[in-house]
Amino acid sequence: MALFGHDEKQDLRLDSLEQHVRGLSQLVQQTQMDIASLNLTVMSIQTQLADKLSAKELDPAFETLNNEIKSARVELDRVSEAASDTWQPLQAGVSESLSRLREQVEQLKADK
Incomplete structure (x- = not known):
């Protein structure tokens, strides 16, 4: 028996938290794979370019990605600042x- 006899509510809440x-675990795993892939790509690009071009000269799509990253960071x-109920x-x-x-990153990879 749950505290104060609210078994169903507590079960629903536990199911929601689980x-x-x-979902967070899957997201973290996917993010780790994405970061590893991006690190390999960056290393490859750095080797190929050897500091000959700036990111803006290389491809304007980097600027778009940078703006999306900024937007994701704001979100x-x-x-982080939100109340627990929202x-x-x-x-x-x-x-x-x-x-x-x-x-967008996958599309850029496919386009290159």
Whole structure:
């Protein structure tokens, strides 16, 4: 028996928290894979360019990506500052923003 006899409410809350933790775990794993891939790409680009070109000269798409990263960071800051009862809608917004960023990176990889 749960505290104060609210078994169903506590079970729902625990299920919601478990689902959120699973989602965060998947997001962290995907982010780690993305970072590893990006690090390899950056190392390859640095080797190839040997500081001959600036990022703006190389491809204007880097500026777009940079703006998306800034937008994602702003969204992450909002999530950090949010009250605990509003984290779900904000988390959905962050996930959407990061998903868009990931799609743009994948599109740039495919275009090159």
